[in-house]
Every structure is written in structure tokens, then in C-alpha cells.
Amino acid sequence: MNLLLLHPDDFINRDQVQIRGRRLRHINSVLKAKTGDFLKAGLLDGKIGRAEVLSLNREVADLRIELTEPPPPPLALKLILALPRPKMLRRILQASTSLGIKQIHLIGSWRVEKSYWQSPFLEPDKIHEQLILGLEQAIDTQLPEVHLHPYFKPFVEDRLDAIAGDTTRLVAHPVAAHSLPATPLTGLTLAIGPEGGFIPYEIEKLAELGFAAASLGPRILTVEVAVSSLISRLASNLESSSQNTHTCDP
Amino acid sequence: MNLLLLHPDDFINRDQVQIRGRRLRHINSVLKAKTGDFLKAGLLDGKIGRAEVLSLNREVADLRIELTEPPPPPLALKLILALPRPKMLRRILQASTSLGIKQIHLIGSWRVEKSYWQSPFLEPDKIHEQLILGLEQAIDTQLPEVHLHPYFKPFVEDRLDAIAGDTTRLVAHPVAAHSLPATPLTGLTLAIGPEGGFIPYEIEKLAELGFAAASLGPRILTVEVAVSSLISRLASNLESSSQNTHTCDP
Numbered sequence: 001m002n003l004l005l006l007h008p009d010d011f012i013n014r015d016q017v018q019i020r021g022r023r024l025r026h027i028n029s030v031l032k033a034k035t036g037d038f039l040k041a042g043l044l045d046g047k048i049g050r051a052e053v054l055s056l057n058r059e060v061a062d063l064r065i066e067l068t069e070p071p072p073p074p075l076a077l078k079l080i081l082a083l084p085r086p087k088m089l090r091r092i093l094q095a096s097t098s099l100g101i102k103q104i105h106l107i108g109s110w111r112v113e114k115s116y117w118q119s120p121f122l123e124p125d126k127i128h129e130q131l132i133l134g135l136e137q138a139i140d141t142q143l144p145e146v147h148l149h150p151y152f153k154p155f156v157e158d159r160l161d162a163i164a165g166d167t168t169r170l171v172a173h174p175v176a177a178h179s180l181p182a183t184p185l186t187g188l189t190l191a192i193g194p195e196g197g198f199i200p201y202e203i204e205k206l207a208e209l210g211f212a213a214a215s216l217g218p219r220i221l222t223v224e225v226a227v228s229s230l231i232s233r234l235a236s237n238l239e240s241s242s243q244n245t246h247t248c249d250p
Numbered sequence: 251m252n253l254l255l256l257h258p259d260d261f262i263n264r265d266q267v268q269i270r271g272r273r274l275r276h277i278n279s280v281l282k283a284k285t286g287d288f289l290k291a292g293l294l295d296g297k298i299g300r301a302e303v304l305s306l307n308r309e310v311a312d313l314r315i316e317l318t319e320p321p322p323p324p325l326a327l328k329l330i331l332a333l334p335r336p337k338m339l340r341r342i343l344q345a346s347t348s349l350g351i352k353q354i355h356l357i358g359s360w361r362v363e364k365s366y367w368q369s370p371f372l373e374p375d376k377i378h379e380q381l382i383l384g385l386e387q388a389i390d391t392q393l394p395e396v397h398l399h400p401y402f403k404p405f406v407e408d409r410l411d412a413i414a415g416d417t418t419r420l421v422a423h424p425v426a427a428h429s430l431p432a433t434p435l436t437g438l439t440l441a442i443g444p445e446g447g448f449i450p451y452e453i454e455k456l457a458e459l460g461f462a463a464a465s466l467g468p469r470i471l472t473v474e475v476a477v478s479s480l481i482s483r484l485a486s487n488l489e490s491s492s493q494n495t496h497t498c499d500p
Binding site for chain 1: 252466
């Protein structure tokens with residue numbers, strides 16, 4: 001928890017909050033904060049700044065809040081991800097959020113076990129919990145959206161084109177002949193398959209919508225490592241273009 | 251396990267192996283292989299090819315081996331990593347191995363808990379186990395080296411210069427003013443600190459050896475996500491230069 005992430009209902013007046021529960025325990029036992037200390041704080045979907053500890057005990061902390069800075073810019077990358085195994089899902093949601101992703105679509109695919117859709121980790125409050133942990137880790141406040149689409153075909157045929165819009169469309173496919181683009185991108189929709197990959201039919205359906213298949217290289221990664229790797233690898237192209245600071249020796 | 255990784259003592263003659271234990275269980279219950287099936291196989295520190303199932307039961311599998319292809323080229327990136335929490339260490343070793351790293355130095359640092367060095371996960375056979383899992387995942391055969399250096403100062407003063415050699419020297423530092431290099435690199439030594447980062451003294455000591463501090467961006471990542479992200483982000487620069495296929499729109 002690198003950021004004390006505040007909710008509107010933490011506020012007892014315009015610039016003061018009361019914190020209990022998990023966040024208080026973290027303030028006490030990990031940050032070991034004392035009266036007069038300043039903590040980094042931010043308002044969910046709002047600005048970032050600092051919180052001064054006014055008083056603190058095991059029950060409740062009172063803090064004065066001053067929020068002045070915008071959160072880091074979102075990554076212009078929409079993630080389409082075949083639903084991973086539940087135990088991996090939590091870490092992947094946290095990692096993707098910490099990397100700046102703001103829109104995640106979890107989808108069905110031939111190699112996604114049907115039973116995964118019954119996982120309690122897919123309940124909205126469980127997903128929310130992982131997103132919050134990702135924001136607290138990354139010092140960000142903008143909550144990602146997560147959408148569930150259990151059926152591949154209607155998702156791709158009826159929804160995906162509108163989601164991808166005018167972004168570059170890419171599907172990570174370990175056996176693809178092409179490698180990832182090295183040129184600046186202004187926006188990207190990235191599809192990542194399940195363990196074992198999308199099946200040829202799925203790659204074809206994605207290709208019909210303009211999703212180019214590209215490989216990260218000769219090695220096969222777990223979905224968890226692949227997600228972080230692909231986002232980071234492609235974020236540098238997105239950052240380069242959006243910040244217009246791309247340097248390159250021809 | 252995307253690769254059946256073989257050891258010299260699996261061989262009962264020039265082109266035939268007998269497999270028992272964990273790998274046999276995987277062949278039976280995950281791959282559900284039958285007599286006559288071909289599996290992807292490779293020899294530890296050797297070539298990759300295929301294994302034909304000659305016979306198979308719950309006790310032992312006999313396979314005929316034909317190894318013809320070299321393993322994927324190693325990544326020219328030496329990783330210097332402040333020893334992470336033991337439960338993270340296993341996943342980080344697997345992930346780094348699957349990403350093609352061949353030399354890992356786990357080092358002490360001010361913010362590394364001393365107790366971590368007593369973890370059973372640091373025993374050579376436990377480390378070996380994680381490296382093997384990473385190779386099996388990535389379809390690679392070249393075992394990484396892992397070295398332990400519990401004391402930061404003697405490591406940096408007496409060992410690091412020889413390890414880094416003529417490679418580019420970089421330390422990931424979240425608060426650094428510079429971003430990661432975007433230009434091709436021929437070899438890299440990358441230092442990554444613990445949760446909370448290296449302390450200023452440590453950054454100075456690394457700077458004396460030419461390690462430039464660079465930041466991945468405004469977000470703070472867990473060490474686990476940072477390792478995969480940094481390796482993948484920088485691997486594209488290394489691959490570009492080594493394969494001489496770097497494309498760039500100025």
C-alpha cells in the first residue's frame with residue numbers, strides 16, 4: 001500500500017477523513033505512522049496528495065487531506081483476456097491495474113475451463129478488491145472497468161469492434177510469424193489467450209476484425225508473466241507516442 | 251510443462267530414456283499421452299526435439315528421443331536482484347528463467363530483511379527446482395546460474411564490475427528522473443532493488459560503477475511485476491540489436 005486510497009464516505013468534512021479496518025491496520029503496523037506524519041493519499045477516481053495524521057489509535061485514525069496532483073495518465077491499452085485460472089486471476093488483475101490498464105474484458109475461449117466462471121473471485125466485490133490493491137500499489141486512483149463475457153463468439157461478433165474502436169488491434173499468439181510492433185502506437189487493444197493459446201478458429205475470428213497475430217518471441221510464458229510482459233513491452237510504444245519523446249538511432 | 255526436460259541419467263541407451271516421478275505423472279495426467287504419441291523434449295543444456303512414447307504405465311515411461319534443434323538464444327541480460335521475500339522468490343526465479351535470463355545474482359540491500367537469507371527456498375536444490383520449472387515452461391534447455399551475495403558493499407566493490415563487464419549498466423529506480431533507454435543495446439546488466447527500492451547510498455555505490463538510474467514510469471510496481479516488466483521492456487532493445495531488425499519511424 002503505497003497510497004492511502006480514500007472513498008468519498010471516508011470524509012467527515014471537506015478536508016478530513018476517518019479511517020478504520022484494513023487501511024488503519026496497514027497505517028499502524030506496516031507504515032508505523034505517528035501523529036504529525038504525512039502519508040501519500042488519493043481519492044478514488046480523483047486527485048493525489050498527502051494526508052496528515054491528526055490522531056491515531058487501534059480503532060480509528062483521523063487525517064487531514066490535501067489533494068493537489070492528478071493521478072498518472074492511464075495507459076491507452078484495452079486488455080482482452082481469456083479468463084485465467086482463478087488463483088492466477090487475482091494476481092493478474094492487481095498487476096494489470098498497477099501497470100495502468102483501465103479497461104479489462106475477461107472472455108470465454110475454447111481452452112478456458114467452463115468451471116472458472118463459477119469462481120467466487122469473479123464476484124464484483126472480489127474483483128473490486130484486487131483493483132483497489134493494484135491502485136494502492138501503483139499510486140494511482142483511476143479504477144479500471146472489468147467486464148465479463150463468457151461466450152467467445154457473440155463477444156467477438158457483437159461487441160469487440162466497438163470496444164477496439166480506432167485503436168491498433170493485436171492478438172498475442174506464441175506461434176505467430178510476426179513479432180510485436182516496434183513503432184509508436186496511439187492506442188491499442190490487446191487480446192491474450194488462455195494457457196495453450198487461442199485455437200485457430202478464434203485467431204481467425206479475431207483476424208476478421210483486424211487483430212494481427214504477433215509473438216513475444218520463441219519462449220512460451222505463463223499467462224501471468226505474459227500479461228505483465230506484453231503490457232510493459234507495448235506500453236513503451238504507447239508512452240513514446242503519447243509523450244512524443246521517442247528517441248531512436250536509425 | 252511445455253517441454254519434457256531430460257537429464258543425462260534418464261538415458262538407458264543412445265536414443266532412449268526412462269521417465270518416472272513428477273515428469274511421468276505430468277505425461278500421464280496432464281498430457282494424457284499414449285503409446286505412439288510425440289512429446290516436445292529437450293536435453294538439459296542441450297538440444298530440443300521430440301520424444302516418441304514407446305510404452306507407458308503408472309510406474310515408468312519409455313521414450314525414443316530425437317533432438318535436432320538448438321534451444322532459443324539466451325537473453326543478453328544479467329539480472330542483479332535484491333533478495334525478494336521467499337514466497338515471491340520462487341515465482342520470480344521461474345519467471346526470469348522463462349524470459350530467457352541466464353545469470354541471476356541475488357544480493358543483500360538495506361531493505362532486504364536479514365531473515366530472508368535463512369529461507370529454505372535458497373537451498374541449491376530448491377532454486378534448481380524453480381529454474382527447471384521455468385525452462386519446462388519456456389521450452390528452453392539452458393540452465394541459468396544463480397549466485398547469492400548477502401552483503402551489498404563487498405559485492406558491489408569487489409565483484410560487480412567483473413560481472414557487468416562491457417555491458418550497459420542500469421539500475422531500476424522508481425524515482426529516477428530518466429526513463430529506460432529506447433535505443434538498441436548489445437548487452438545489459440540490470441539491477442533491481444527490494445520493495446521500497448535501493449537506498450540513496452546504494453544508488454550512489456552503483457552509480458560509481460556506471461549504473462545509470464532509470465525509471466519504468468510514474469507507477470510503483472511490486473518486485474515481481476517489475477522484474478517481468480523490466481526484462482520484457484529491455485529485451486526488445488536487446489533483441490532488436492542482436493537480430494538487427496529494429497524498425498523505427500523517426
